[in-house]
Amino acid sequence: MRLTPIAAAVVLASMVAAQSKSGSCDRACLEAFVDRYLDAVIAHDPSKAPIAKNAKFIENGQKLPLGDGLWNTMDGKGTYRLFVTDTEAQEVTFLGSISEEKTPAMIALRLKIANRQIAEIETFIQRSPSSAQGFERIGYKWTDPVPPSERMSREDLIKVANMYFTGMQQNDGKGVYPFADDCNRIENGSNSTNQPTPPGQKRPDPKTATGYSGQWGCKEQFDSGLLHFVTRIRDRRFVAVDPERGLVFSFIFFDHSGGDTRNFETPDGRKVTAGPAQLWTWQLAELFQIEKGKIHQIEAIMERVPYGMPSGWSDWESGLSDRGKDATGAK
Amino acid sequence: MRIAAALALALAALAFPQATKSGPCDRACLESFADQYMDALIAHDPRGLPLSAKLKNTENGQRLDPGDGFWRTATAKGKYRLFVDDPQTGNVAMITTMTEATGPQAVQVPIAIRLKIENRQIAEIETFVVRTGLSGGTGAKELETLGNPNPLFLSAIPPAERASRDDLIKTANMYFSALEKNDGKGNYSFFADDCERLEDGQQTTHNPNFRTGSGFAAAPGGRGAPKQAEPAPPPVAGFNPATLGCKEQFASGYFHFVTRIRDRRFVAVDTERGLVFSFVFFDHAAGKYRSYKMADGTDASSGPTRPWTWELAEMFKIENGKIRRVEALLDQVPYGMLSGWSTWEEGMSSEPR
Numbered sequence: 292m293r294l295t296p297i298a299a300a301v302v303l304a305s306m307v308a309a310q311s312k313s314g315s316c317d318r319a320c321l322e323a324f325v326d327r328y329l330d331a332v333i334a335h336d337p338s339k340a341p342i343a344k345n346a347k348f349i350e351n352g353q354k355l356p357l358g359d360g361l362w363n364t365m366d367g368k369g370t371y372r373l374f375v376t377d378t379e380a381q382e383v384t385f386l387g388s389i390s391e392e393k394t395p396a397m398i399a400l401r402l403k404i405a406n407r408q409i410a411e412i413e414t415f416i417q418r419s420p421s422s423a424q425g426f427e428r429i430g431y432k433w434t435d436p437v438p439p440s441e442r443m444s445r446e447d448l449i450k451v452a453n454m455y456f457t458g459m460q461q462n463d464g465k466g467v468y469p470f471a472d473d474c475n476r477i478e479n480g481s482n483s484t485n486q487p488t489p490p491g492q493k494r495p496d497p498k499t500a501t502g503y504s505g506q507w508g509c510k511e512q513f514d515s516g517l518l519h520f521v522t523r524i525r526d527r528r529f530v531a532v533d534p535e536r537g538l539v540f541s542f543i544f545f546d547h548s549g550g551d552t553r554n555f556e557t558p559d560g561r562k563v564t565a566g567p568a569q570l571w572t573w574q575l576a577e578l579f580q581i582e583k584g585k586i587h588q589i590e591a592i593m594e595r596v597p598y599g600m601p602s603g604w605s606d607w608e609s610g611l612s613d614r615g616k617d618a619t620g621a622k
Numbered sequence: 623m624r625i626a627a628a629l630a631l632a633l634a635a636l637a638f639p640q641a642t643k644s645g646p647c648d649r650a651c652l653e654s655f656a657d658q659y660m661d662a663l664i665a666h667d668p669r670g671l672p673l674s675a676k677l678k679n680t681e682n683g684q685r686l687d688p689g690d691g692f693w694r695t696a697t698a699k700g701k702y703r704l705f706v707d708d709p710q711t712g713n714v715a716m717i718t719t720m721t722e723a724t725g726p727q728a729v730q731v732p733i734a735i736r737l738k739i740e741n742r743q744i745a746e747i748e749t750f751v752v753r754t755g756l757s758g759g760t761g762a763k764e765l766e767t768l769g770n771p772n773p774l775f776l777s778a779i780p781p782a783e784r785a786s787r788d789d790l791i792k793t794a795n796m797y798f799s800a801l802e803k804n805d806g807k808g809n810y811s812f813f814a815d816d817c818e819r820l821e822d823g824q825q826t827t828h829n830p831n832f833r834t835g836s837g838f839a840a841a842p843g844g845r846g847a848p849k850q851a852e853p854a855p856p857p858v859a860g861f862n863p864a865t866l867g868c869k870e871q872f873a874s875g876y877f878h879f880v881t882r883i884r885d886r887r888f889v890a891v892d893t894e895r896g897l898v899f900s901f902v903f904f905d906h907a908a909g910k911y912r913s914y915k916m917a918d919g920t921d922a923s924s925g926p927t928r929p930w931t932w933e934l935a936e937m938f939k940i941e942n943g944k945i946r947r948v949e950a951l952l953d954q955v956p957y958g959m960l961s962g963w964s965t966w967e968e969g970m971s972s973e974p975r
Contacts, residue, residue, distance in 0.1 A: 335909070353958035354966055360929050360957055363909030392908065392927040418928060549723060550666060550694030568723035569731075569753060570695055596956055598691055599684035607685055 316404050318376050321383035324402050324409060325374070329389070332365045343408040349603040350414045352574060352596065361398075361416055364391045371397075371426040373433055373590070375540035375578060377531040379445070380621035381405065384531040384540040386578060386590060388423040391416070395423035397480070397592045399542070399576030401530050403620065413530070413604070415542065415576050417479065417592040425480020431588050433580055437537045441583060445621065449529045452539040452579045453615035455586060456524040459545075460613060464516025464558035471585035474509035478591045484509050502565050509586065519555040520566020522548040526602050526610045528618035539579045542602060545593075547571040570598040647739045649707045652714035655737050655744060656705070660720065663696035674745040680962035681749045683933060683955065692751055695722045700730060700762060704771040704949065706899035706937055708890040710787075712739040715890040715899035717771075717935060717951055719762040722751070729753075730762035732822060732951045734935030736889050736899070748889075748901070748963070750935050752953040755822040761951065764823025772820075774939055774947055779896045783942060791888045794898040794938045795974040797945060798883040801904075802972060806875025806917025810868075814944035817868035821950045827871065832864035858922045868945065875917035879925025881907040885961050885969040899937045901961055903969075904952075906930040929957035 316324075324341075331340035337357040350360040369388025376383050385400040396418045403411035437443075443451075451469050458466045476484045486505040488494040495504040503517040512518060523546040531540040547567045554564050573593040580588040601610035609616065647655070662671045668688035681691045700719030707714050715736040722729050731751050738746035755761045779785075785793070796812045818827045826832055863876045871877070882905040890899040906926045913923050932952040939947035960969040968975065 350958070351956040353956050353960070355958045356970075359907065363907045363911065364928050394927065396928075548690070548694050552694065568695070568727035569729060570691055570722075570751075597682040597684050597959070599681065599686050600956070600959075601684070 315378065315381060316407060318378055320407075321376050321378065321381070321402075321404060322374050322385075324404055325383055325385045325400060326368075328400070328402060328409060328412070329365070329368055329398075332362050333367065335362055337362065341408045342412070343405065343410045346408075346410055346412060348412045348414075351416060351594070352600055352603050354603055357412075361391065361414060366390050366393060369395060369423055369427060371423070371430045373431065373578070375433075375531045375533050375536075375538045377533060377619055377621065380531065380619035382531045382619055386426075386540075386576065386592065388427050389416075391418070394418075395420040395427075397423050397426060399592055401540070401542075413542070415574065415592070415594075417594045419479060422480035422592065426477070426590075429477060429480070429482070431477070431580065431590060433536060433538055433578075433588070436535050437582060442534050443537065443581065443584065445532045445534055445617070445619075447584070448532050448534060448537065448539050448579075448581055449615060449617055451581050451584055451586060452529060452541060453527060455577075455579065455589070456527055456543065456613075456615070458513050459518050459521050460524040461522060462513060462516055462518035463555075464514050466513070468510050468513040469585050470509040470513070471582070471587045472508075472510075474586055474588070476509060476589040476591070479593060484512065498559065501561075501563050509589070514558070516555070516557045517563065517565060519563075520547055520553050522546050522552045523611075523613055525613050526605050527613065527615045528602065528604065529615060530618050532619055532621075537581045539581065541577050541579075542604075543575050543577060544596075544600065544602070545573040545575065546598060547573075572596050572598045572600060574600065574602075646709050647712060647742060648709050649705075651742075652707045652709065652712075652737075652739060653705055653716075655739055656714055656716055656735060657699075659735065659737060659744065659747065660696075660699050660718075663693055663720070664698060666693055666696075668693060672743045674740060674743040677745060677747065679747040679749075682751060682953075683959055683962050685962055688747070692722070692749060697721045697724050697728060700766055702762075702765040702768065702770065704775055704937070706890040706892050706895075706897045708892060711890070712745075713737070713890040714739065715935075715937070717765075717937065717949060719765050720751075722753075729759070730766065732761040732765055734901075734951050736901070750901070750933065750951065750953075752822060752951050755951065755953045756826075757822040757824050761822035761824075768823065771949070772947060775897065775949075776895065778894055779941060784893050785896065785940065785943065787891045787893060789943070790891055790893065790896065790898050790938075790940050791974060793940050793943055793945060794888060794900060795886060797938065797948065798886055798902060798974075799972070800872050801877055801880055802883040803881060804872060804875055804877035805914075806873050808872070810872045812943065812945055813867075813869040813872070814941065814946040815867075815869070817945050817947065819868060819948040819950070822952060826864050827867050828865065830862065830865045858916065858920065858924055861916075861920075868948065873917060875915070876922065876924070878914040878916075878922070879906055879908075879912055880904050881911050882970075882972060884972055885964050886972065886974045887961065887963060888974060896940045897937060898940065899935070901963075902934050902936060903955075903959065903961070904932040904934060905957065906932075931955050931957045931959055933959065933961075 367390035371388040399415040401413040497515040575593040577591040698721035734750040736748040934952040936950040
């Protein structure tokens, strides 16, 4: 049987469609979804992105109708772009600068891809211009591959990242802190470790300080025991892992409960009172670059939210739990 | 033997007065529960409170275990107290101030509380603590400077003029319906001519000194990031709504940028005094919703520049079907946040409940 040109075209089109819908989406394919999504947001038009009919959409912890929230206000992409792409779980996460009403802001974005469509959308907008400007100036690239022989398993990468949260929660300076010597952290666009000592000032000494210092390194801060006032690090969702590059992307909350939780002892027995006096919860997206079991670099964006707020992706009990969860959905 | 049994009963009654009292909890009873609750907060200990086994507790929209949250940080009660007592449903709602933390870090905060009392036990606790609000954190000081609520709130409506619960709620809801996507073209006759509004302790009617800019202070950045103030939205040239009265403000069409007033929960009604207490959220979707025409045809561009939600406790004094006083506490929360007392559909709906 000979096909007419039109019939042939239909068969060909259906073959292409079938091919593009089957099989998993590779790194380039997953990352392309981020731009397709952001371009649709800028166009204020959800129909411009391949979003599944029943896709769940949560922005800053709140379930919203598609087209609401950032869909009304985003007007451009920025120059800072960092991906943690999880081909095994078919999740792509992104930390980037954006423009909203002509004002710089940061976005943490997670898309779950199924059948070449966006099945889940999680966005977290952190709105301070200095943060976006800081990431554009000093933010990390994280595109270098880890040599195949040195690659860690997904489980081990999550385990090391979770040790960071466990070490910070009610920090007592006595835990196991998996930091490389060159570890550095950027929070909301500023270095929150290894800051240069301002001219004319003395570098604070962890043995006498009553508050942790941004001039210290990662391990020095944790060893000091002075981060004790972070009462609870909860709803620890590790949502994307990239073993090829040694990257982990997480969403979490830091609760600071105030009151008596501000009174504690340093490892050398000094009594200290520190931390927010009023109730304080940070919502965070926190990313880790890990090699040979040690954390080298950390990036986080954080915004204050009502104390105890859940993520919209966990039940109440797991939202208040401090257990680490592999939330990537990888088999 | 009989005497001993009677004595035991009498002793039991003394030891457990709540358990043996019957009948509805009246105004004094309801207000005493509010004091017991605040005293327990200050003691950082929920154990002394008569809590129902099925207690539900939320704070600023979040479900928390009693003992967590404000239970750890509350340190003193303030003087300003404004109650809406609803013996019929067992609800007591109030606007007051408390102190959070101690020593040099102690801060006065405005607070709204709702308790539901069932069988002389607290079955529901809803607490809303304002830490920034419209006044940049000075709301409690403003209220304490006033000292006492306007006496109008305490005056009884003559029995012959009392409105039904449903009618009071209906009138209060007209306020929200007229404010949502306000266009200045509605019928605003539900406002009394002498209507005034207090928001986070500041009068926002007939007050040329009120600055809306302070209401748009951004949450501070993260550790290591400097505090960043959100620029105040540009006002409409030559127009300051705070100088006007309630009705004139609504008739101006200025508030069009309030895109959605949702999860309208009317939680306590005092028919004797003509009071309605509600919890609501005001969403400001920003973007294209910031550009509109005022009632007189002026092109306006106003309101928050990014998605912005106020959580509010808002109460109304209503006489003869007209709103004479509006008093609210408000604080910014994540856009689209829910109250913890509604389904998602109810929480996103503009229907009154």
